[in-house]
Each structure stands twice: as structure tokens, then as C-alpha cells.
Amino acid sequence: MTTRTLSPAAYDKLTTTVARETGERRTSALWSHAAALVRHAHEHGLAPAGHRPSGPDGLLKSLEELAGCHPALAPLADPAVLPLREQPLGSAAWTAIEEFWDRHPALEGAHRVDGYALGDTYQLLSDEARKGRALCQTPPWVARLLLRLSLEPAIEEWGPADVRMIDPACGTGHIAVAAFHMVRVPPVRSRRPAPVGHGPRAVERALAAVSGVDLDAYAAALTAYRLLACSASVLGVRLDQIPASLPVNVAAADSLLDRTEPLLAGGAYHACVANPPYITPKDATVRDRVRAAYPQVAVGKYSLALPFTALMLEHLAAPGGFVAQLTANSFMKREFGRRYVTEFLPRFDARWIIDTSGAYIPGHGTPTCILVHRARPPVGDTVTVIRGNRGEPHVPDDPARGLVWRAIEEAVDSRLAWDRFRAGTDRARREEGHTDVAHWGFSM
Ligand SMILES: C[S@@+](CC[C@H](N)C(=O)[O-])C[C@H]1O[C@@H](n2cnc3c(N)ncnc32)[C@H](O)[C@@H]1O
Known part of the structure; x- marks a missing residue:
């Protein structure tokens, strides 16, 4: 077809x-x-x-x-x-x-x-x-990068059998479906062996690892359908042959305000990954309720993306959990972002700041950036920043292969390769009995 x-x-x-x-x-x-x-x-x-x-x-x-x-x-x-x-x-x-x-x-x-x-x-x-x-699909190639910077290291750290991720604004499930496949077939680099193969136990494990919540009940139902469609296809069965006991962790709820939804339980996730809504709530009552629930970030004409960051970093993530988001960069330029930048974000361990404003991301008219933090106080003295020089010269035929996006991916690849090399040499030196591990400089 x-x-x-x-x-x-x-x-x-x-x-x-x-x-x-x-x-x-x-x-x-x-x-x-x-x-x-x-x-x-x-x-x-x-x-x-x-x-x-x-x-x-x-x-x-x-x-x-x-x-x-x-x-x-x-x-x-x-x-x-x-x-x-x-x-x-x-x-x-x-x-x-x-x-x-x-x-x-x-x-x-x-x-x-x-x-x-x-x-x-x-x-x-x-x-x-x-x-x-503000439903706006997260293209699969953006979802993959977000997951590489969050779920992938979480799998390495906690192991594919225990890792748990959530997208609290899952929409129709682009990020959740990609996460399902990443857990089902874990990256080969994982030092903890996956205890399951690629059969029913792998599917069950991947379903158990992935959660999604969205305000839009039909979008949430689509996410559940897609996760089950992928599972049925991997298992080679029809949907009516899938055991009812297979866990599908998807719910329709207001992630910012609902404190009764079990999937929104605090401290439960090693990776929180989202492309949250960037709009300002239109309904004055909702606007005030969110402001009251997130006074640390919901200031002035705030964008909903800010309370979503607070939700993930302060509530949903387990200690040390990875939080990755594609978000509007408006907080860098507007007054409502001042407290977020100067008081809120510095409390957390920033890992990556990537300027994606020059990339062509279909549907995302607003200039964007990718932020990756760990839910813990800052550790070490390095934050990897990928700065944009210029935008796409013209709309690329295939946005996943646009010049800017590819440059971003290459910069991420070389940084991750360097980190792995350094981790390997550190480990080798430790095993040889050296305690004073020297680091070489790295600039991008
Ligand atoms: C940019 S879209 C995310 C799209 C999703 N990543 C995908 O690819 O399908 C933002 C989503 O946030 C949801 N949303 C907005 N406010 C929400 C809230 N308070 N709680 C949960 N979801 C919310 C919208 O319904 C929308 O699906």
C-alpha cells in the first residue's frame, strides 16, 4: 500500500x-x-x-x-x-x-x-x-532523540527489567510507542542483561515500563490502542487474543491537577519524557488552579510547559530520574520565565540544553529547545549545550534529514561517544587500582 x-x-x-x-x-x-x-x-x-x-x-x-x-x-x-x-x-x-x-x-x-x-x-x-x-504530534525522530537522552541512560542505570517511564502529556502516543520499542529491544550497550527475550515476556515488560496520561480521553485511548496494536503485531496475534492481564498504563486525566490518578504517583519514574503544551490556559479558573498548585513556576502569563517541568522534576521523577522535554523557548525571552530560569531550574542537575529553534519540526511554529535534567541537585561542572548558529535554509523535503536536525544529532552522537569513552577509561583505570582519575578537556 x-x-x-x-x-x-x-x-x-x-x-x-x-x-x-x-x-x-x-x-x-x-x-x-x-x-x-x-x-x-x-x-x-x-x-x-x-x-x-x-x-x-x-x-x-x-x-x-x-x-x-x-x-x-x-x-x-x-x-x-x-x-x-x-x-x-x-x-x-x-x-x-x-x-x-x-x-x-x-x-x-x-x-x-x-x-x-x-x-x-x-x-x-x-x-x-x-x-x-495544544495537541501537536511529536515527530518520531524528535521522540527518538528525547528518549536517547533520558530513557536510554535510565535503562543503563536501572536495567530494562526495572525501568519505568511516563509521558504525562502523551497525546496520541508517539513518544510512548517509541519508548515501548526501546524497552522491548533494549540498547545493546546496557550493561545489565535483559532478563527476557523478544517474546511475550519482553512485550509484557515493555508495556509495564511505559505510562502515558493525557487530558484528551480519545487521544489517550489512541495511545492505548497503538501500544496494544504493536504488542499484538510482535506476538503475531489479533487484539482479541491478547491476554487481558497485559498491563497498559494509559489514563485520561489532568496531569497537572489530578492527584488521585494512580499513574501520576510521585517518585515512580526513572524517565519522564514530554512535549508538553506551550499554551497559556484559556479558562481563568484552570489558570488560577494551576498557579496555586505550581507557585514556584506559574507566574504572570505563564506557559503550561513550566508547570509540566515542575510536575516531572519535583513530583513524578524518582530521585536521579531523567527528565527530557521538547519545549517552547519563550521562557528564555519573556518575563514569566525569569523565576524559572533564575530560581527553579538551577536546583536541578542540568545535563543537556539543545537549541532546536533553527530546526524544522512540522507543526511546531513556536521556536523550541530540548532540556534534559536529572531530578537531583546539580552534580559536577558540565552541562552540554548545543547552540544554534542558523536556521534551515529552506523547508527540508524530509524534516528528519534537515541540515540543522542532522547537525544536532551529530553533535549529540559525538558527545555521547566521548562520554562512553571516558566512562570506559575511568573504569579501566579504577580496575587497575588508580584512584586519581584524570579527565581530558572536551569542547564542541
Ligand atoms: C504537544 S502535545 C503532545 C503530543 C504527543 N507527544 C504526541 O506525539 O502525540 C501536548 C498534549 O498535552 C495534552 N495536555 C494539555 N494539557 C494537559 C494536562 N493538563 N494534562 C494532561 N495532558 C494535557 C494535550 O491534550 C496534548 O495531547
Whole structure:
């Protein structure tokens, strides 16, 4: 199957067309996307046996079947998450949806079940999720870099059998899915052997290691679906053959304010990885509640990214845990960031500051940076900073291969190679009985 990319305007047009029958755009986007999700399950042989039923009633029946496959998929039949029956579809809207997905099989080829395109299409269809909650997919190549700087060293330190990570703003799960694969097939460098192979125990272990929470209940359900789709594909089974006991740690909750959600328990994670929302809360009540809960960072017209940093560093991370985020760099230039920069961040062990403002990251119109800290007071005297010189000369055909992004990855690679070399020589000298370990200088 080939994947043809349609313009964002084509998705908008579909939402508008379907909304003529549903009455409003939110449900229109949900109907359209649920149809894509059911196609994904059927086209990849993941749905319970049988043909993909047609028509709106058939879609509702398929969603119920999927919901029955695993407890984590129950939200797909929950009217509070997918209020489809309240705003039924007529035949014209249904035909528009079917024709759209026929023309645009944006569900990846048969060999890809990760559902990246499925996540991206939700963002494209739902302006309510984009504008209301700042849903903006984290491209897989950005997710991979964030995980290399956080989950990968956490796996080395705590071991693949014990490591736990969370994305507290998981959206449709781009970071969570990449983390699942990183734990399932741990980096070869890990000095602690993985106690499990690549079969059912590896899948169970990887699922247990990864958690995701999002305010958007449908996005959270998509994350759960994608984690289970990957698991079923690795195990070579359908979703209804997956044991209900396999853990899927995904929840719909307000990560900043909910203190009852078990996945948001304090000190539970060796890696917290996020591309948090950068917007200022629009609702005055929410704005004040967040300000009251995070007075150390939520100052003035604060961006939500700041309380998310505090959530991860002060609450979710285990002592010494890694916290990596792709975030807006507005805190460096605006008044609301003053206390964050001068009082809050210096309390933690900064590892990496990477200027990504020159890189072309689709959907991220705001200039960004990557911050990586460890949840402990500063250690040592080195923070690795990758400074930007200039932006992309033009929009790259493949953003993952853009000049700026590749330069960033190369700088990260050489720094990590140096760190590993130095750790190896330190270890060798210690084993030879030297106690005074000399370090050579390194500049980038
Ligand atoms: C930039 S997107 C993250 C996208 C995600 N990494 C992905 O690739 O799908 C920010 C996410 O934060 C979520 N969000 C906003 N406020 C939140 C809150 N208070 N608690 C939990 N999630 C929140 C939004 O719903 C959105 O999915």
C-alpha cells in the first residue's frame, strides 16, 4: 500500500463536510477518525475475525468489538469519550468519510502497525484538540532523540527489567510507542542483561515500563490502542487474543491537577519524557488552579510547559530520574520565565540544553529547545549545550534529514561517544587500582 499525503486543508474540508450532519466539528472529527482507527485494525489483521462492517452502525459495532478486546480499549465504546450515538451520521457524511480514507490510505503500509499516521490524522482532523489542548504530534525522530537522552541512560542505570517511564502529556502516543520499542529491544550497550527475550515476556515488560496520561480521553485511548496494536503485531496475534492481564498504563486525566490518578504517583519514574503544551490556559479558573498548585513556576502569563517541568522534576521523577522535554523557548525571552530560569531550574542537575529553534519540526511554529535534567541537585561542572548558529535554509523535503536536525544529532552522537569513552577509561583505570582519575578537556 502506498501512502499519499493530503494537505491539511483536505482534512479540514472533511471535518466541515461531516459537521454539516453531526452539527458540530468535535464529533465530526471523532466520527472521521474512529473510521480510520477501525480500518487500521482491520487492514493490519488486528481486529476480531470478520469483515469490516460498513455504514455508521457497522462502525459503532466494530468499535464495541475492539473495546471488548482489552480493558484498556474500553473507552472506545464509552459515550463520554466517543459521543457518536448522540450525533448520528447520515449516508452523505458516511460516504464522504469512506471516500476520504479510500483516497488516502494514511494508515501506513502493511508492515507498519505503530499507528504514527493514525496519530497525525487525529491532529489534522480535530481543530478542537489542536487549539483547545495544544495537541501537536511529536515527530518520531524528535521522540527518538528525547528518549536517547533520558530513557536510554535510565535503562543503563536501572536495567530494562526495572525501568519505568511516563509521558504525562502523551497525546496520541508517539513518544510512548517509541519508548515501548526501546524497552522491548533494549540498547545493546546496557550493561545489565535483559532478563527476557523478544517474546511475550519482553512485550509484557515493555508495556509495564511505559505510562502515558493525557487530558484528551480519545487521544489517550489512541495511545492505548497503538501500544496494544504493536504488542499484538510482535506476538503475531489479533487484539482479541491478547491476554487481558497485559498491563497498559494509559489514563485520561489532568496531569497537572489530578492527584488521585494512580499513574501520576510521585517518585515512580526513572524517565519522564514530554512535549508538553506551550499554551497559556484559556479558562481563568484552570489558570488560577494551576498557579496555586505550581507557585514556584506559574507566574504572570505563564506557559503550561513550566508547570509540566515542575510536575516531572519535583513530583513524578524518582530521585536521579531523567527528565527530557521538547519545549517552547519563550521562557528564555519573556518575563514569566525569569523565576524559572533564575530560581527553579538551577536546583536541578542540568545535563543537556539543545537549541532546536533553527530546526524544522512540522507543526511546531513556536521556536523550541530540548532540556534534559536529572531530578537531583546539580552534580559536577558540565552541562552540554548545543547552540544554534542558523536556521534551515529552506523547508527540508524530509524534516528528519534537515541540515540543522542532522547537525544536532551529530553533535549529540559525538558527545555521547566521548562520554562512553571516558566512562570506559575511568573504569579501566579504577580496575587497575588508580584512584586519581584524570579527565581530558572536551569542547564542541
Ligand atoms: C504537544 S502535545 C503532545 C503530543 C504527543 N507527544 C504526541 O506525539 O502525540 C501536548 C498534549 O498535552 C495534552 N495536555 C494539555 N494539557 C494537559 C494536562 N493538563 N494534562 C494532561 N495532558 C494535557 C494535550 O491534550 C496534548 O495531547
